[in-house]
Amino acid sequence: MEHIVIIGNGISGVTAARHIRKMSDKKITIVSAETDYFFSRTALMYVYMGHMNFEHTQPYENWFWKKNRIDLKSGYVSEVDYKNSQLNFKGGETLSYDKLIIAVGSKPNKFGWPGQDLDGVMGMYHKQDLEKLEKYAPNKKVCKRAVIVGGGLIGIELAEMLRSRDIPVTFLVRENSFWNGVLPAGESAMINRHIKNHHIDLRLSTNLKEIVADENGKVKSVIIQETGEVIDCDVVGLTAGVSPNVDFLKNSGIEIGRGIKVNRFLETNIPNIYAIGDCAEQHEAIGNRRPVEAVWYTGRMMGETLAQTICGNKIEYKPGHWFNSAKFLDIEYQTYGWVFGKPKEYEAQFHWIHQDDTKCITVSYHKENNEFLGINTFGIRMRHEVFDRWLTEKRDVDYVMKHLIEANFDPEFFRNFEKDILNAFQKQQPVNA
Amino acid sequence: MAIERNMALTGQPPKSLNTIQKVGVLIGMSGLLMLLLASFNLNSTKEVVWLTISLAALTIGIIVFSKGAYNKKLEGIKNDGVWFKSISSRGVLAWIAGVGLTGFYVILYFFAEYLGLGQGIDGSNTGLVGLFDPLSQFLSGNPASQWFVYGTLYTVAIIAFGIKFLMKYKHNRYEQLRTYSVMFFQTAFAFIIPELMARLNSDTFTLPYNDLKNMWPLNYYAFEQWRVDQFINAQTIGLFFLILAVLMIFVISPFLTYKYGKRWYCSWVCGCGGLAETAGDSFRQLSDKSLRAWKIERWMIHTVLVFAVIMTTATISTYLGYDDTKYWFTKNAFLVSVGIFLTLLFAGILYFKRKQLNKSAVKGATGFFILTIVFLILIGFTDFGQIQIQAKYFSFGLNDKSYAADSALRAFYGFGIGAIFSGVVGTGFYPILGNRVWCRFGCPMAAILGAQQKLFSKFRITTNGGQCISCGNCSTYCEMGIDVRSYAQKGENIVRSSCVGCGICSAVCPRGVLKLENDSLDGRINSNEVLLGNDVDLMNYVNNN
Numbered sequence: 001m002e003h004i005v006i007i008g009n010g011i012s013g014v015t016a017a018r019h020i021r022k023m024s025d026k027k028i029t030i031v032s033a034e035t036d037y038f039f040s041r042t043a044l045m046y047v048y049m050g051h052m053n054f055e056h057t058q059p060y061e062n063w064f065w066k067k068n069r070i071d072l073k074s075g076y077v078s079e080v081d082y083k084n085s086q087l088n089f090k091g092g093e094t095l096s097y098d099k100l101i102i103a104v105g106s107k108p109n110k111f112g113w114p115g116q117d118l119d120g121v122m123g124m125y126h127k128q129d130l131e132k133l134e135k136y137a138p139n140k141k142v143c144k145r146a147v148i149v150g151g152g153l154i155g156i157e158l159a160e161m162l163r164s165r166d167i168p169v170t171f172l173v174r175e176n177s178f179w180n181g182v183l184p185a186g187e188s189a190m191i192n193r194h195i196k197n198h199h200i201d202l203r204l205s206t207n208l209k210e211i212v213a214d215e216n217g218k219v220k221s222v223i224i225q226e227t228g229e230v231i232d233c234d235v236v237g238l239t240a241g242v243s244p245n246v247d248f249l250k251n252s253g254i255e256i257g258r259g260i261k262v263n264r265f266l267e268t269n270i271p272n273i274y275a276i277g278d279c280a281e282q283h284e285a286i287g288n289r290r291p292v293e294a295v296w297y298t299g300r301m302m303g304e305t306l307a308q309t310i311c312g313n314k315i316e317y318k319p320g321h322w323f324n325s326a327k328f329l330d331i332e333y334q335t336y337g338w339v340f341g342k343p344k345e346y347e348a349q350f351h352w353i354h355q356d357d358t359k360c361i362t363v364s365y366h367k368e369n370n371e372f373l374g375i376n377t378f379g380i381r382m383r384h385e386v387f388d389r390w391l392t393e394k395r396d397v398d399y400v401m402k403h404l405i406e407a408n409f410d411p412e413f414f415r416n417f418e419k420d421i422l423n424a425f426q427k428q429q430p431v432n433a
Numbered sequence: 434m435a436i437e438r439n440m441a442l443t444g445q446p447p448k449s450l451n452t453i454q455k456v457g458v459l460i461g462m463s464g465l466l467m468l469l470l471a472s473f474n475l476n477s478t479k480e481v482v483w484l485t486i487s488l489a490a491l492t493i494g495i496i497v498f499s500k501g502a503y504n505k506k507l508e509g510i511k512n513d514g515v516w517f518k519s520i521s522s523r524g525v526l527a528w529i530a531g532v533g534l535t536g537f538y539v540i541l542y543f544f545a546e547y548l549g550l551g552q553g554i555d556g557s558n559t560g561l562v563g564l565f566d567p568l569s570q571f572l573s574g575n576p577a578s579q580w581f582v583y584g585t586l587y588t589v590a591i592i593a594f595g596i597k598f599l600m601k602y603k604h605n606r607y608e609q610l611r612t613y614s615v616m617f618f619q620t621a622f623a624f625i626i627p628e629l630m631a632r633l634n635s636d637t638f639t640l641p642y643n644d645l646k647n648m649w650p651l652n653y654y655a656f657e658q659w660r661v662d663q664f665i666n667a668q669t670i671g672l673f674f675l676i677l678a679v680l681m682i683f684v685i686s687p688f689l690t691y692k693y694g695k696r697w698y699c700s701w702v703c704g705c706g707g708l709a710e711t712a713g714d715s716f717r718q719l720s721d722k723s724l725r726a727w728k729i730e731r732w733m734i735h736t737v738l739v740f741a742v743i744m745t746t747a748t749i750s751t752y753l754g755y756d757d758t759k760y761w762f763t764k765n766a767f768l769v770s771v772g773i774f775l776t777l778l779f780a781g782i783l784y785f786k787r788k789q790l791n792k793s794a795v796k797g798a799t800g801f802f803i804l805t806i807v808f809l810i811l812i813g814f815t816d817f818g819q820i821q822i823q824a825k826y827f828s829f830g831l832n833d834k835s836y837a838a839d840s841a842l843r844a845f846y847g848f849g850i851g852a853i854f855s856g857v858v859g860t861g862f863y864p865i866l867g868n869r870v871w872c873r874f875g876c877p878m879a880a881i882l883g884a885q886q887k888l889f890s891k892f893r894i895t896t897n898g899g900q901c902i903s904c905g906n907c908s909t910y911c912e913m914g915i916d917v918r919s920y921a922q923k924g925e926n927i928v929r930s931s932c933v934g935c936g937i938c939s940a941v942c943p944r945g946v947l948k949l950e951n952d953s954l955d956g957r958i959n960s961n962e963v964l965l966g967n968d969v970d971l972m973n974y975v976n977n978n
Contacts, residue, residue, distance in 0.1 A: 042903075051906060057904065300964065305971060326944075327944065332944065411606070411936060
């Protein structure tokens with residue numbers, strides 16, 4: 001029986017395993033050094049906040065794996081020996097495979113800041129990071145202030161986590177507005193204000209110079225690059241993005257760029273070795289996507305796709321229309337299609353914001369032919385299925401704006417703003433007589 | 434897990450109470466203390482004042498506490514620290530509350546004399562029941578009973594904790610309207626209207642205590658002889674109520690459930706649901722989500738339903754049997770029509786809905802059906818009124834009378850299901866087992882509405898394409914123990930008979946994935962193999978296989 005070994009028990013690896021099991025009888029082993037069972041990484045924050053226990057973040061009950069004959073192996077792979085089709089573990093164990101799927105995810109970026117490896121400095125990615133945070137920031141007495149470095153999705157989540165325990169937070173953001181590499185200006189500005197409303201000390205256009213240790217090698221303060229200001233703190237969160245977790249493959253013969261280089265079939269340069277999820281890097285970017293896509297949803301899609309290939313139905317990774325979501329403190333965000341932070345030369349954007357400053361949308365369309373290109377929505381839930389269809393049908397922006405209510409996904413009895421949005425849209429449109 | 438243990442010891446936010454919350458606790462506890470003092474006859478003789486102050490203190494205490502908890506916070510989900518707080522994570526406080534509540538129910542159901550019922554001269558009330566006499570006199574013109582005390586406290590709990598819930602979900606209009614609705618139905622339909630209607634009673638005219646929305650089989654005594662007799666004797670108005678009670682079961686409730694799902698009742702109208710959604714809200718995360726619990730649920734709730742059907746049929750057929758001159762329906766005609774109705778219903782579902790039923794559902798339903806029919810035949814051929822049964826063997830010695838078989842069934846149902854299951858366990862164990870134990874495992878009404886919801890309803894929880902991140906908030910906060918995530922992460926809609934439509938899964942979802950809605954029957958149950966967002970060709974390929 002063919003033995004499929006998957007390194008990594010995150011969403012990509014587990015999705016691949018589940019779909020392979022559905023379609024075949026192959027022997028499947030998932031290897032992980034992080035946890036015994038699959039958990040939802042995106043939910044770690046809720047454990048620290050007390051919304052859930054860690055067990056709640058596990059999507060399958062523990063009996064699931066045995067019942068579906070998916071073997072779970074705990075261990076850290078130190079080396080892939082492709083010549084012998086074998087994994088070498090730290091501690092000397094080995095495991096041979098017929099096909100290998102590498103789904104090892106990311107690790108937090110560190111940019112060589114002085115003091116970045118001190119006690120009390122951490123990312124927020126692995127379960128072990130959560131345990132560290134619990135140790136260094138259990139409450140506001142032990143952690144009198146935390147400094148977060150890096151204004152992305154993980155940074156704002158870490159800020160929300162710490163604020164849930166009333167710990168003062170200083171949030172250093174390199175850009176002049178929160179996540180404005182991705183979000184258009186109006187949205188980014190609204191999130192800036194929302195961050196401040198949550199009593200987070202948001203510092204825009206601010207870089208970290210160094211992290212200072214106390215006599216025990218634990219973080220004591222940080223120094224700001226621009227002003228030289230010293231901020232006393234007990235915890236530093238490094239959340240300046242993530243990069244593929246591929247160091248252990250450096251001399252394996254598997255081609256590495258930023259991540260593990262794969263073709264559209266998610267194959268590496270070595271036969272029978274595949275890579276999916278955060279750690280995979282496409283040779284060429286697909287459409288507007290990045291070559292490395294560190295997103296829950298794309299990891300899941302790659303897992304589904306590769307399972308087909310492994311089970312004999314060889315198909316390309318061909319993702320559909322782009323979509324994503326996040327939550328910024330109390331404001332939910334969804335996006336469908338492409339809306340760029342800095343509009344492309346062909347792109348026109350319409351922005352609407354509600355006076356309560358917690359809801360806004362940005363609609364992107366083609367300047368010349370008015371084709372609808374994408375939407376960002378904050379504080380208003382919208383239907384994935386409808387936008388997916390409209391993007392496929394290449395609807396024009398007027399159609400989308402007029403039918404926006406069909407895409408509304410807010411709970412029943414919620415107030416609708418589609419009329420206001422349409423009015424605003426028509427007002428800013430020059431009338432073509 | 435070790436990390437959670439350390440936190441339980443730190444007295445830090447979000448675990449600790451702020452000053453306003455402490456004041457709230459103090460006020461509320463003083464109200465409770467006043468009621469306790471009254472139970473030992475230690476209250477002042479001005480009962481009106483004492484009662485007013487204690488109930489007001491309870492209500493105001495809860496409101497002040499809620500203000501302290503939510504007032505300064507921005508609108509949004511307020512679940513910080515739920516699993517760190519002793520009361521909401523099965524800690525010491527939860528056990529104290531559980532034991533206290535359970536004890537209260539045991540006294541209420543079985544030892545009402547300790548509450549002062551009929552303990553005064555000439556059988557008047559003293560103690561806690563006596564304290565409520567003035568209010569009862571004011572409403573119905575009669576002295577209070579332990580049930581009046583219970584009804585009043587129940588209503589106060591729904592109103593006060595309802596206000597807390599309204600503050601917690603001030604950003605969510607679905608939750609707001611639903612909560613106003615349960616507060617209204619409890620106050621008006623379950624409490625004030627029946628009390629006022631008692632004023633109509635005279636020597637020549639009596640109506641039974643009638644909570645219009647409390648229908649059979651949740652109201653298991655709805656068709657007992659004394660009630661039916663009173664309705665019939667009360668002429669037009671009585672007949673109206675009797676016919677309404679039947680219409681509710683066979684017409685009104687199926688129609689509303691078809692249109693809106695069982696939520697129209699369970700989380701908008703029902704009193705049990707009302708208490709669960711308000712006072713019980715802090716305990717919703719304690720429900721068991723395991724597959725094992727679901728299996729137990731399916732057996733248990735349907736067993737109770739079968740029991741309720743048999744018990745009610747036995748009861749009605751017995752008095753139709755020995756009082757056959759009084760009613761136009763005879764015992765055998767009744768039994769045969771029940772049998773025919775159930776057979777048609779069962780056969781119809783098996784035939785028309787076979788695609789929606791899996792093997793275990795068909796097996797279970799067939800077993801229950803045969804059991805019911807066997808009992809119907811048994812009832813037809815024996816005279817239940819002649820068989821005597823000793824109650825002490827079934828009631829832990831709490832009851833040593835002997836009953837005719839039909840009243841024994843009734844007594845056992847009333848004791849086992851009505852008192853122990855729905856009261857002592859159902860509500861007393863809120864802080865340990867979660868707030869919907871009765872609704873999920875025991876309520877025969879929920880079983881009927883659930884079957885309708887699963888098979889004949891426009892209601893579903895829609896999953897938003899591929900947006901689920903499997904975080905687990907929806908499953909954690911589902912009070913019915915539904916593993917909502919297991920559907921959402923596959924892109925499937927949620928169509929489950931137990932769902933009461935509280936809407937909290939949708940509210941706590943951080944990605945806007947879930948929406949409760951009533952829509953066409955086509956595509957209500959979808960089971961896409963591949964989530965939206967992936968390769969269109971792959972999705973088609975897999976869905977066609």
